[in-house]
Amino acid sequence: MRGFVIVVAVVMGVAVFATSSAPKVDPERIRAHVKYLASDELEGRGMNQKGGDLAAEYIAQQFKSYGLKPAGENGTYFQKVPMVAVKTLPQTTFEFVPTSGSPIALTALDDYVTTNERQTESADIDAPIVFVGYGISAPEYKWDDYKGCDLKGKVALLFVNEPISTDENFFKGKALTYYGRWTYKFEETARRGAIATLIIHREDLASYPWTVVRNSWGGEKSFLQLDGTPKLAAASWIQEEVARKLVAIAGLDLTKLFQEAQSRDFQPISLPVKLKAHVVSSVRPFTSRNVLAMVKGSDKAREREAVLYTAHYDHFGIDKNKPAGANIYHGAADNATGCGILLELGRVWADTKPAPPRSILFAAVTAEEQGLLGSEYLGKHTAQLPVEPILDLNYDDLPPIGVPEDIEVVGAERTSFYPTVEETAKEFNLAIRPDSRPEAGHYYRSDHFSLGRVGIPAFSVSEGMKYQGHDEAWGLAQAKDYVEHRYHQPADEYKPEMDFHGDALMAEFGYALGAKAASAASVPKWLPGDEFEAAQKQRRAK
Protein backbone atom coordinates (compact mmCIF):
# COMPACT_ATOMS: atom_id res chain seq x y z
CA MET A 1 0.00 0.00 0.00
CA ARG A 2 2.73 2.46 -0.92
CA GLY A 3 1.65 6.05 -0.57
CA PHE A 4 -1.76 5.17 0.81
CA VAL A 5 -3.05 5.65 4.30
CA ILE A 6 -6.20 3.70 4.86
CA VAL A 7 -8.90 5.19 7.00
CA VAL A 8 -12.00 3.27 7.89
CA ALA A 9 -14.64 5.44 9.47
CA VAL A 10 -18.31 5.01 10.07
CA VAL A 11 -20.53 7.76 8.74
CA MET A 12 -24.29 7.50 8.91
CA GLY A 13 -24.00 3.82 9.62
CA VAL A 14 -21.97 3.23 6.47
CA ALA A 15 -18.38 2.14 6.65
CA VAL A 16 -16.51 4.64 4.53
CA PHE A 17 -13.16 3.69 3.13
CA ALA A 18 -10.85 6.31 1.77
CA THR A 19 -7.24 7.06 1.18
CA SER A 20 -5.88 10.02 3.11
CA SER A 21 -6.64 12.45 0.32
CA ALA A 22 -9.52 10.88 -1.56
CA PRO A 23 -13.00 12.33 -1.42
CA LYS A 24 -15.79 10.06 -0.27
CA VAL A 25 -18.35 8.34 -2.43
CA ASP A 26 -21.60 10.29 -2.18
CA PRO A 27 -24.84 8.25 -2.22
CA GLU A 28 -26.80 11.33 -3.30
CA ARG A 29 -24.64 11.71 -6.40
CA ILE A 30 -25.38 8.09 -7.27
CA ARG A 31 -29.07 8.91 -6.81
CA ALA A 32 -28.82 11.85 -9.22
CA HIS A 33 -27.18 9.69 -11.90
CA VAL A 34 -29.80 6.95 -11.51
CA LYS A 35 -32.64 9.46 -11.55
CA TYR A 36 -31.41 10.96 -14.81
CA LEU A 37 -30.35 7.74 -16.56
CA ALA A 38 -33.67 6.06 -15.70
CA SER A 39 -35.80 9.09 -16.62
CA ASP A 40 -38.36 9.10 -19.44
CA GLU A 41 -36.03 11.45 -21.35
CA LEU A 42 -33.50 8.62 -21.77
CA GLU A 43 -36.15 6.29 -23.15
CA GLY A 44 -34.70 3.17 -21.55
CA ARG A 45 -31.19 3.63 -23.05
CA GLY A 46 -31.81 1.40 -26.05
CA MET A 47 -28.92 0.73 -28.40
CA ASN A 48 -29.15 2.58 -31.66
CA GLN A 49 -31.91 4.68 -30.11
CA LYS A 50 -31.78 8.30 -29.02
CA GLY A 51 -31.82 7.31 -25.33
CA GLY A 52 -28.77 5.06 -25.57
CA ASP A 53 -26.82 7.83 -27.31
CA LEU A 54 -27.88 10.38 -24.68
CA ALA A 55 -26.71 8.03 -21.93
CA ALA A 56 -23.30 7.55 -23.57
CA GLU A 57 -22.92 11.32 -24.02
CA TYR A 58 -23.91 11.96 -20.41
CA ILE A 59 -21.41 9.44 -19.05
CA ALA A 60 -18.60 10.85 -21.24
CA GLN A 61 -19.50 14.38 -20.11
CA GLN A 62 -19.39 13.35 -16.45
CA PHE A 63 -16.02 11.61 -16.92
CA LYS A 64 -14.68 14.78 -18.51
CA SER A 65 -16.02 17.00 -15.75
CA TYR A 66 -14.13 14.94 -13.15
CA GLY A 67 -10.89 15.47 -15.05
CA LEU A 68 -10.57 11.86 -16.24
CA LYS A 69 -8.56 11.38 -19.43
CA PRO A 70 -10.26 10.01 -22.54
CA ALA A 71 -9.32 6.37 -23.16
CA GLY A 72 -11.34 5.74 -26.33
CA GLU A 73 -10.47 6.08 -30.00
CA ASN A 74 -8.66 9.13 -31.43
CA GLY A 75 -8.45 10.98 -28.14
CA THR A 76 -12.18 10.65 -27.47
CA TYR A 77 -14.10 8.98 -24.65
CA PHE A 78 -15.71 6.58 -27.14
CA GLN A 79 -14.89 3.20 -28.59
CA LYS A 80 -17.11 2.42 -31.57
CA VAL A 81 -18.73 -1.01 -31.44
CA PRO A 82 -19.80 -2.14 -34.93
CA MET A 83 -22.94 -4.23 -34.65
CA VAL A 84 -25.64 -5.87 -36.74
CA ALA A 85 -29.28 -6.36 -35.81
CA VAL A 86 -30.75 -9.59 -37.22
CA LYS A 87 -34.43 -10.48 -37.13
CA THR A 88 -35.77 -13.81 -38.31
CA LEU A 89 -38.75 -13.12 -40.57
CA PRO A 90 -42.03 -15.10 -40.77
CA GLN A 91 -41.15 -16.44 -44.26
CA THR A 92 -38.64 -18.73 -42.53
CA THR A 93 -39.38 -22.45 -42.80
CA PHE A 94 -38.00 -25.36 -40.78
CA GLU A 95 -38.67 -29.04 -41.38
CA PHE A 96 -37.29 -32.43 -40.50
CA VAL A 97 -36.96 -34.65 -43.56
CA PRO A 98 -36.43 -38.37 -42.80
CA THR A 99 -34.73 -40.60 -45.41
CA SER A 100 -38.02 -42.51 -45.50
CA GLY A 101 -41.42 -41.21 -44.45
CA SER A 102 -43.03 -37.79 -44.63
CA PRO A 103 -41.37 -34.55 -43.50
CA ILE A 104 -42.36 -32.84 -40.25
CA ALA A 105 -42.86 -29.07 -40.57
CA LEU A 106 -42.14 -27.02 -37.43
CA THR A 107 -44.02 -23.96 -36.19
CA ALA A 108 -41.89 -20.92 -35.45
CA LEU A 109 -41.80 -19.85 -31.77
CA ASP A 110 -43.97 -22.75 -30.60
CA ASP A 111 -41.59 -25.49 -31.77
CA TYR A 112 -38.34 -23.66 -32.40
CA VAL A 113 -36.56 -20.32 -32.48
CA THR A 114 -33.64 -19.58 -34.75
CA THR A 115 -31.25 -16.78 -35.68
CA ASN A 116 -28.85 -16.51 -38.59
CA GLU A 117 -25.57 -15.59 -36.88
CA ARG A 118 -23.89 -15.35 -40.30
CA GLN A 119 -25.85 -12.13 -40.78
CA THR A 120 -27.12 -12.82 -44.29
CA GLU A 121 -30.66 -12.07 -45.49
CA SER A 122 -31.22 -15.61 -46.68
CA ALA A 123 -29.73 -18.99 -45.80
CA ASP A 124 -30.68 -22.43 -47.08
CA ILE A 125 -29.93 -25.54 -45.09
CA ASP A 126 -30.33 -29.11 -46.25
CA ALA A 127 -28.03 -31.15 -44.05
CA PRO A 128 -27.97 -34.31 -41.93
CA ILE A 129 -28.55 -34.08 -38.18
CA VAL A 130 -26.05 -35.55 -35.73
CA PHE A 131 -26.88 -35.98 -32.05
CA VAL A 132 -23.74 -35.03 -30.08
CA GLY A 133 -24.92 -35.40 -26.47
CA TYR A 134 -23.97 -32.20 -24.65
CA GLY A 135 -21.68 -31.11 -27.48
CA ILE A 136 -18.83 -30.60 -25.03
CA SER A 137 -15.11 -31.01 -25.58
CA ALA A 138 -13.37 -30.45 -22.22
CA PRO A 139 -9.87 -31.98 -22.05
CA GLU A 140 -9.45 -30.94 -18.40
CA TYR A 141 -12.33 -33.27 -17.46
CA LYS A 142 -11.26 -35.91 -20.04
CA TRP A 143 -14.60 -35.35 -21.76
CA ASP A 144 -15.20 -35.36 -25.51
CA ASP A 145 -18.69 -35.79 -26.94
CA TYR A 146 -17.44 -35.60 -30.53
CA LYS A 147 -14.99 -38.52 -30.62
CA GLY A 148 -13.59 -37.28 -33.92
CA CYS A 149 -17.01 -36.85 -35.54
CA ASP A 150 -16.84 -34.27 -38.33
CA LEU A 151 -19.57 -31.62 -38.12
CA LYS A 152 -18.58 -29.79 -41.29
CA GLY A 153 -21.74 -28.73 -43.12
CA LYS A 154 -23.92 -30.70 -40.68
CA VAL A 155 -26.55 -29.91 -38.09
CA ALA A 156 -25.71 -30.57 -34.43
CA LEU A 157 -28.46 -31.67 -32.05
CA LEU A 158 -27.55 -31.43 -28.36
CA PHE A 159 -28.68 -30.84 -24.80
CA VAL A 160 -28.20 -27.56 -22.98
CA ASN A 161 -26.18 -27.73 -19.71
CA GLU A 162 -23.46 -30.27 -18.83
CA PRO A 163 -23.07 -33.81 -17.43
CA ILE A 164 -24.83 -34.16 -14.08
CA SER A 165 -22.27 -34.18 -11.29
CA THR A 166 -21.88 -33.63 -7.56
CA ASP A 167 -18.09 -34.12 -7.74
CA GLU A 168 -16.36 -30.75 -7.35
CA ASN A 169 -13.56 -31.94 -9.64
CA PHE A 170 -15.88 -32.94 -12.43
CA PHE A 171 -17.55 -29.98 -14.21
CA LYS A 172 -17.37 -28.19 -10.84
CA GLY A 173 -20.04 -30.40 -9.28
CA LYS A 174 -23.42 -28.75 -9.03
CA ALA A 175 -22.12 -25.45 -10.33
CA LEU A 176 -22.51 -24.66 -14.01
CA THR A 177 -19.30 -24.22 -16.00
CA TYR A 178 -19.12 -22.37 -19.30
CA TYR A 179 -19.43 -25.71 -21.10
CA GLY A 180 -23.05 -25.84 -19.98
CA ARG A 181 -24.07 -22.46 -21.35
CA TRP A 182 -25.98 -22.23 -24.62
CA THR A 183 -23.48 -19.67 -25.91
CA TYR A 184 -20.73 -22.30 -25.64
CA LYS A 185 -22.84 -24.80 -27.60
CA PHE A 186 -23.25 -22.40 -30.53
CA GLU A 187 -19.58 -21.35 -30.41
CA GLU A 188 -18.17 -24.89 -30.20
CA THR A 189 -20.36 -26.39 -32.95
CA ALA A 190 -19.64 -23.41 -35.23
CA ARG A 191 -15.88 -23.88 -34.59
CA ARG A 192 -16.38 -27.47 -35.75
CA GLY A 193 -17.95 -26.33 -39.00
CA ALA A 194 -21.63 -26.99 -38.28
CA ILE A 195 -24.08 -25.02 -40.42
CA ALA A 196 -26.87 -25.19 -37.83
CA THR A 197 -27.31 -26.24 -34.22
CA LEU A 198 -30.46 -27.34 -32.42
CA ILE A 199 -30.31 -27.01 -28.64
CA ILE A 200 -32.88 -29.19 -26.92
CA HIS A 201 -34.63 -27.10 -24.30
CA ARG A 202 -35.38 -28.79 -21.02
CA GLU A 203 -36.76 -26.48 -18.41
CA ASP A 204 -34.99 -28.28 -15.57
CA LEU A 205 -31.64 -28.03 -17.37
CA ALA A 206 -31.94 -24.51 -18.71
CA SER A 207 -33.28 -23.19 -15.36
CA TYR A 208 -35.82 -21.10 -17.29
CA PRO A 209 -39.02 -22.03 -19.18
CA TRP A 210 -39.58 -22.10 -22.96
CA THR A 211 -41.40 -18.74 -22.75
CA VAL A 212 -38.08 -17.11 -21.80
CA VAL A 213 -36.36 -18.65 -24.85
CA ARG A 214 -39.29 -17.63 -27.02
CA ASN A 215 -39.38 -14.05 -25.75
CA SER A 216 -35.68 -13.44 -25.94
CA TRP A 217 -35.24 -15.06 -29.39
CA GLY A 218 -38.51 -14.10 -31.04
CA GLY A 219 -37.53 -10.53 -31.88
CA GLU A 220 -34.53 -8.71 -33.27
CA LYS A 221 -31.16 -9.90 -31.98
CA SER A 222 -27.93 -7.96 -32.10
CA PHE A 223 -24.48 -9.29 -32.85
CA LEU A 224 -21.01 -7.89 -33.17
CA GLN A 225 -20.15 -7.40 -36.82
CA LEU A 226 -18.51 -10.55 -38.27
CA ASP A 227 -14.80 -10.69 -37.45
CA GLY A 228 -13.85 -14.10 -38.83
CA THR A 229 -15.15 -16.07 -35.84
CA PRO A 230 -17.12 -19.08 -37.21
CA LYS A 231 -20.89 -18.65 -36.95
CA LEU A 232 -24.05 -20.70 -37.55
CA ALA A 233 -26.60 -20.05 -40.29
CA ALA A 234 -29.29 -21.29 -37.89
CA ALA A 235 -28.49 -21.02 -34.19
CA SER A 236 -31.62 -22.63 -32.81
CA TRP A 237 -33.48 -23.97 -29.80
CA ILE A 238 -36.15 -26.63 -30.10
CA GLN A 239 -38.80 -27.67 -27.61
CA GLU A 240 -38.16 -30.90 -25.73
CA GLU A 241 -41.27 -32.55 -27.21
CA VAL A 242 -40.14 -31.64 -30.74
CA ALA A 243 -36.77 -33.27 -30.06
CA ARG A 244 -38.58 -36.34 -28.75
CA LYS A 245 -40.45 -36.62 -32.06
CA LEU A 246 -37.25 -36.06 -34.03
CA VAL A 247 -35.27 -38.86 -32.40
CA ALA A 248 -38.33 -41.14 -32.50
CA ILE A 249 -38.05 -41.03 -36.32
CA ALA A 250 -34.76 -42.89 -35.84
CA GLY A 251 -36.40 -45.27 -33.39
CA LEU A 252 -34.63 -43.61 -30.47
CA ASP A 253 -35.91 -42.48 -27.11
CA LEU A 254 -34.95 -39.00 -25.87
CA THR A 255 -34.93 -39.98 -22.20
CA LYS A 256 -32.55 -42.85 -22.96
CA LEU A 257 -30.34 -40.60 -25.08
CA PHE A 258 -30.15 -38.22 -22.15
CA GLN A 259 -28.89 -41.03 -19.94
CA GLU A 260 -26.34 -42.09 -22.56
CA ALA A 261 -25.12 -38.49 -22.77
CA GLN A 262 -24.03 -38.72 -19.09
CA SER A 263 -21.23 -41.10 -20.00
CA ARG A 264 -17.66 -40.46 -21.15
CA ASP A 265 -18.20 -43.34 -23.59
CA PHE A 266 -21.01 -41.54 -25.38
CA GLN A 267 -20.70 -41.77 -29.20
CA PRO A 268 -22.30 -39.26 -31.59
CA ILE A 269 -25.34 -40.63 -33.43
CA SER A 270 -26.04 -39.71 -37.06
CA LEU A 271 -29.82 -39.55 -37.46
CA PRO A 272 -31.49 -40.67 -40.72
CA VAL A 273 -33.06 -37.20 -40.81
CA LYS A 274 -32.10 -33.93 -42.49
CA LEU A 275 -32.91 -30.42 -41.41
CA LYS A 276 -34.31 -28.55 -44.37
CA ALA A 277 -34.59 -24.88 -43.58
CA HIS A 278 -34.97 -21.58 -45.34
CA VAL A 279 -33.95 -18.83 -42.95
CA VAL A 280 -35.04 -15.34 -44.00
CA SER A 281 -33.78 -12.39 -41.98
CA SER A 282 -33.71 -8.65 -41.94
CA VAL A 283 -30.13 -7.47 -41.42
CA ARG A 284 -29.43 -3.95 -40.17
CA PRO A 285 -25.87 -2.79 -39.42
CA PHE A 286 -25.41 -0.04 -36.83
CA THR A 287 -22.79 1.34 -34.50
CA SER A 288 -22.98 1.54 -30.74
CA ARG A 289 -20.37 2.89 -28.33
CA ASN A 290 -18.49 1.98 -25.19
CA VAL A 291 -17.47 4.96 -23.05
CA LEU A 292 -13.89 4.86 -21.75
CA ALA A 293 -11.92 7.09 -19.39
CA MET A 294 -8.86 6.74 -17.19
CA VAL A 295 -6.54 7.99 -14.49
CA LYS A 296 -2.90 7.58 -15.38
CA GLY A 297 -0.80 5.66 -12.88
CA SER A 298 2.03 7.46 -11.05
CA ASP A 299 4.66 4.74 -11.38
CA LYS A 300 6.43 4.79 -14.77
CA ALA A 301 7.14 1.07 -14.51
CA ARG A 302 3.51 0.14 -13.90
CA GLU A 303 1.36 2.88 -15.49
CA ARG A 304 0.75 0.64 -18.54
CA GLU A 305 -1.21 -1.74 -16.30
CA ALA A 306 -4.68 -0.80 -15.13
CA VAL A 307 -7.46 -1.80 -12.79
CA LEU A 308 -10.62 -1.77 -14.89
CA TYR A 309 -14.10 -0.92 -13.60
CA THR A 310 -17.05 -1.82 -15.84
CA ALA A 311 -20.83 -1.30 -15.84
CA HIS A 312 -23.24 -1.60 -18.76
CA TYR A 313 -25.29 1.49 -19.56
CA ASP A 314 -27.66 -0.02 -22.13
CA HIS A 315 -31.10 -1.39 -21.41
CA PHE A 316 -34.07 -2.40 -23.56
CA GLY A 317 -35.02 1.08 -24.76
CA ILE A 318 -38.48 2.10 -25.84
CA ASP A 319 -40.97 -0.31 -27.41
CA LYS A 320 -43.05 1.80 -29.76
CA ASN A 321 -45.51 -1.09 -30.30
CA LYS A 322 -46.66 -0.69 -26.72
CA PRO A 323 -48.94 2.13 -25.51
CA ALA A 324 -47.21 5.39 -24.50
CA GLY A 325 -46.80 5.67 -20.74
CA ALA A 326 -45.95 1.97 -20.37
CA ASN A 327 -43.41 1.42 -23.14
CA ILE A 328 -40.12 2.65 -21.66
CA TYR A 329 -37.78 0.08 -20.11
CA HIS A 330 -36.31 2.51 -17.58
CA GLY A 331 -33.65 0.17 -16.21
CA ALA A 332 -33.20 2.02 -12.91
CA ALA A 333 -31.73 -0.89 -10.96
CA ASP A 334 -30.52 -2.60 -14.16
CA ASN A 335 -28.17 -0.89 -14.68
CA ALA A 336 -28.43 2.83 -13.91
CA THR A 337 -27.25 1.82 -10.41
CA GLY A 338 -24.03 0.29 -11.79
CA CYS A 339 -23.48 3.40 -13.91
CA GLY A 340 -24.00 5.66 -10.89
CA ILE A 341 -21.43 3.63 -8.98
CA LEU A 342 -19.00 3.67 -11.95
CA LEU A 343 -19.34 7.45 -12.22
CA GLU A 344 -18.76 7.96 -8.50
CA LEU A 345 -15.70 5.72 -8.72
CA GLY A 346 -14.51 7.87 -11.62
CA ARG A 347 -14.98 11.06 -9.65
CA VAL A 348 -13.30 9.74 -6.51
CA TRP A 349 -10.37 8.24 -8.41
CA ALA A 350 -9.87 11.47 -10.39
CA ASP A 351 -9.55 13.30 -7.08
CA THR A 352 -7.21 10.75 -5.50
CA LYS A 353 -3.81 12.41 -5.09
CA PRO A 354 -1.27 11.12 -5.67
CA ALA A 355 -2.59 8.76 -8.34
CA PRO A 356 -1.95 5.08 -7.57
CA PRO A 357 1.10 3.36 -9.15
CA ARG A 358 -0.99 1.56 -11.76
CA SER A 359 -3.60 3.26 -13.94
CA ILE A 360 -7.36 3.08 -13.38
CA LEU A 361 -9.64 2.50 -16.37
CA PHE A 362 -13.40 3.04 -16.50
CA ALA A 363 -15.65 1.47 -19.12
CA ALA A 364 -19.38 2.02 -19.44
CA VAL A 365 -20.22 -0.71 -21.93
CA THR A 366 -23.07 -1.11 -24.38
CA ALA A 367 -25.27 -4.03 -25.51
CA GLU A 368 -25.02 -6.13 -22.36
CA GLU A 369 -28.69 -7.01 -22.63
CA GLN A 370 -28.04 -8.34 -26.17
CA GLY A 371 -25.47 -10.87 -24.94
CA LEU A 372 -22.56 -8.97 -23.32
CA LEU A 373 -21.59 -7.55 -26.70
CA GLY A 374 -20.03 -4.20 -25.73
CA SER A 375 -17.80 -5.89 -23.19
CA GLU A 376 -17.01 -8.69 -25.66
CA TYR A 377 -15.78 -6.07 -28.10
CA LEU A 378 -13.79 -4.38 -25.34
CA GLY A 379 -12.24 -7.73 -24.33
CA LYS A 380 -11.34 -8.61 -27.91
CA HIS A 381 -9.76 -5.20 -28.52
CA THR A 382 -7.74 -4.52 -25.39
CA ALA A 383 -4.68 -4.04 -27.62
CA GLN A 384 -6.28 -0.76 -28.75
CA LEU A 385 -6.51 0.55 -25.19
CA PRO A 386 -3.87 2.92 -23.81
CA VAL A 387 -3.44 0.53 -20.85
CA GLU A 388 -3.58 -3.22 -20.20
CA PRO A 389 -6.38 -4.28 -17.81
CA ILE A 390 -5.06 -6.54 -15.03
CA LEU A 391 -8.33 -6.91 -13.09
CA ASP A 392 -11.95 -6.13 -13.87
CA LEU A 393 -14.46 -5.18 -11.19
CA ASN A 394 -17.96 -5.10 -12.67
CA TYR A 395 -21.16 -3.58 -11.33
CA ASP A 396 -24.54 -4.79 -12.55
CA ASP A 397 -27.93 -4.22 -10.98
CA LEU A 398 -27.27 -3.28 -7.34
CA PRO A 399 -30.59 -2.86 -5.50
CA PRO A 400 -30.90 0.61 -3.90
CA ILE A 401 -32.65 -0.73 -0.81
CA GLY A 402 -30.28 0.02 2.06
CA VAL A 403 -26.95 -1.06 3.47
CA PRO A 404 -25.95 -4.70 2.98
CA GLU A 405 -24.03 -6.65 5.58
CA ASP A 406 -22.91 -9.26 3.09
CA ILE A 407 -21.68 -9.25 -0.50
CA GLU A 408 -21.42 -11.57 -3.47
CA VAL A 409 -18.18 -11.68 -5.44
CA VAL A 410 -18.74 -14.84 -7.47
CA GLY A 411 -15.63 -15.79 -9.43
CA ALA A 412 -13.22 -13.89 -7.17
CA GLU A 413 -12.45 -17.16 -5.35
CA ARG A 414 -11.01 -18.48 -8.61
CA THR A 415 -8.29 -15.81 -8.66
CA SER A 416 -5.10 -15.08 -6.73
CA PHE A 417 -6.76 -11.81 -5.69
CA TYR A 418 -9.22 -13.58 -3.39
CA PRO A 419 -7.22 -13.23 -0.15
CA THR A 420 -7.22 -9.46 -0.75
CA VAL A 421 -10.99 -9.56 -1.32
CA GLU A 422 -11.47 -11.47 1.94
CA GLU A 423 -9.23 -9.12 3.88
CA THR A 424 -11.01 -6.06 2.45
CA ALA A 425 -14.45 -7.50 3.19
CA LYS A 426 -13.33 -7.94 6.78
CA GLU A 427 -12.22 -4.30 6.96
CA PHE A 428 -15.69 -3.31 5.79
CA ASN A 429 -17.43 -5.74 8.15
CA LEU A 430 -18.98 -7.46 5.16
CA ALA A 431 -19.53 -11.21 5.06
CA ILE A 432 -18.90 -12.95 1.75
CA ARG A 433 -21.99 -14.82 0.67
CA PRO A 434 -21.49 -17.91 -1.44
CA ASP A 435 -23.26 -18.12 -4.81
CA SER A 436 -26.84 -18.94 -3.87
CA ARG A 437 -27.57 -20.78 -7.15
CA PRO A 438 -24.28 -22.00 -8.65
CA GLU A 439 -26.24 -24.21 -11.06
CA ALA A 440 -27.65 -21.11 -12.78
CA GLY A 441 -24.18 -20.06 -13.98
CA HIS A 442 -24.52 -16.41 -13.05
CA TYR A 443 -20.80 -15.92 -13.59
CA TYR A 444 -21.40 -16.22 -17.35
CA ARG A 445 -24.24 -13.72 -17.45
CA SER A 446 -22.67 -10.32 -16.93
CA ASP A 447 -19.90 -8.26 -18.46
CA HIS A 448 -17.03 -9.40 -16.26
CA PHE A 449 -17.23 -12.74 -18.12
CA SER A 450 -16.22 -11.04 -21.38
CA LEU A 451 -13.00 -9.92 -19.68
CA GLY A 452 -12.55 -13.19 -17.79
CA ARG A 453 -12.65 -15.29 -20.94
CA VAL A 454 -9.83 -13.33 -22.54
CA GLY A 455 -7.70 -14.06 -19.47
CA ILE A 456 -8.25 -11.01 -17.25
CA PRO A 457 -9.22 -11.89 -13.67
CA ALA A 458 -12.74 -10.46 -13.43
CA PHE A 459 -15.80 -10.58 -11.23
CA SER A 460 -18.84 -8.56 -10.24
CA VAL A 461 -19.19 -6.82 -6.91
CA SER A 462 -22.78 -7.25 -5.71
CA GLU A 463 -24.81 -6.83 -2.56
CA GLY A 464 -25.75 -9.97 -0.65
CA MET A 465 -29.14 -10.63 0.97
CA LYS A 466 -28.66 -9.50 4.57
CA TYR A 467 -29.33 -5.78 5.07
CA GLN A 468 -28.88 -3.56 8.12
CA GLY A 469 -32.04 -3.48 10.22
CA HIS A 470 -33.54 -6.52 8.50
CA ASP A 471 -33.18 -10.28 8.58
CA GLU A 472 -32.05 -12.29 5.59
CA ALA A 473 -35.63 -13.31 4.77
CA TRP A 474 -36.39 -9.66 4.11
CA GLY A 475 -33.53 -9.42 1.60
CA LEU A 476 -34.64 -12.59 -0.15
CA ALA A 477 -38.22 -11.30 -0.29
CA GLN A 478 -36.98 -8.02 -1.82
CA ALA A 479 -35.05 -9.93 -4.48
CA LYS A 480 -38.04 -12.12 -5.29
CA ASP A 481 -40.34 -9.11 -5.53
CA TYR A 482 -37.88 -7.38 -7.87
CA VAL A 483 -37.52 -10.38 -10.19
CA GLU A 484 -41.28 -10.90 -10.36
CA HIS A 485 -42.43 -7.32 -10.74
CA ARG A 486 -39.65 -5.13 -12.12
CA TYR A 487 -36.66 -7.06 -13.57
CA HIS A 488 -36.47 -6.46 -17.34
CA GLN A 489 -39.86 -4.75 -17.20
CA PRO A 490 -40.83 -1.08 -17.71
CA ALA A 491 -41.57 -0.96 -13.95
CA ASP A 492 -37.83 -0.96 -13.09
CA GLU A 493 -38.18 2.78 -12.45
CA TYR A 494 -36.49 5.37 -10.25
CA LYS A 495 -38.37 6.03 -6.98
CA PRO A 496 -37.58 8.85 -4.52
CA GLU A 497 -37.69 6.37 -1.63
CA MET A 498 -34.72 4.47 -3.03
CA ASP A 499 -31.80 4.33 -0.59
CA PHE A 500 -28.36 4.54 -2.23
CA HIS A 501 -26.18 4.02 0.87
CA GLY A 502 -25.64 0.38 -0.08
CA ASP A 503 -24.65 1.27 -3.62
CA ALA A 504 -22.21 3.83 -2.18
CA LEU A 505 -20.79 1.17 0.10
CA MET A 506 -20.27 -1.17 -2.87
CA ALA A 507 -18.45 1.67 -4.67
CA GLU A 508 -16.23 2.23 -1.63
CA PHE A 509 -15.53 -1.47 -1.39
CA GLY A 510 -14.59 -1.54 -5.08
CA TYR A 511 -12.43 1.52 -4.56
CA ALA A 512 -10.55 -0.24 -1.77
CA LEU A 513 -10.06 -3.35 -3.92
CA GLY A 514 -8.89 -1.21 -6.83
CA ALA A 515 -6.47 0.70 -4.60
CA LYS A 516 -4.89 -2.53 -3.43
CA ALA A 517 -4.64 -4.04 -6.93
CA ALA A 518 -3.25 -0.79 -8.32
CA SER A 519 -0.39 -0.76 -5.85
CA ALA A 520 0.31 -4.46 -5.20
CA ALA A 521 3.69 -5.89 -6.22
CA SER A 522 2.18 -8.50 -8.54
CA VAL A 523 -0.95 -8.60 -10.67
CA PRO A 524 -3.93 -10.91 -10.02
CA LYS A 525 -4.04 -14.27 -11.81
CA TRP A 526 -6.57 -17.01 -12.50
CA LEU A 527 -5.68 -19.92 -10.24
CA PRO A 528 -3.98 -22.98 -11.77
CA GLY A 529 -6.51 -25.30 -13.41
CA ASP A 530 -9.10 -22.60 -13.91
CA GLU A 531 -11.00 -22.62 -17.21
CA PHE A 532 -9.52 -19.19 -18.04
CA GLU A 533 -5.91 -20.02 -17.14
CA ALA A 534 -5.06 -20.89 -20.75
CA ALA A 535 -6.47 -17.59 -22.02
CA GLN A 536 -4.41 -15.74 -19.43
CA LYS A 537 -1.22 -17.51 -20.48
CA GLN A 538 -1.92 -16.69 -24.10
CA ARG A 539 -2.48 -13.08 -23.13
CA ARG A 540 0.76 -12.83 -21.16
CA ALA A 541 2.72 -14.37 -24.04
CA LYS A 542 1.66 -11.54 -26.36
Ligand SMILES: [Zn+2]
Ligand atom coordinates in the same frame (compact mmCIF):
# COMPACT_ATOMS: atom_id res chain seq x y z
ZN1 LIG B 1 -27.76 -5.73 -16.20
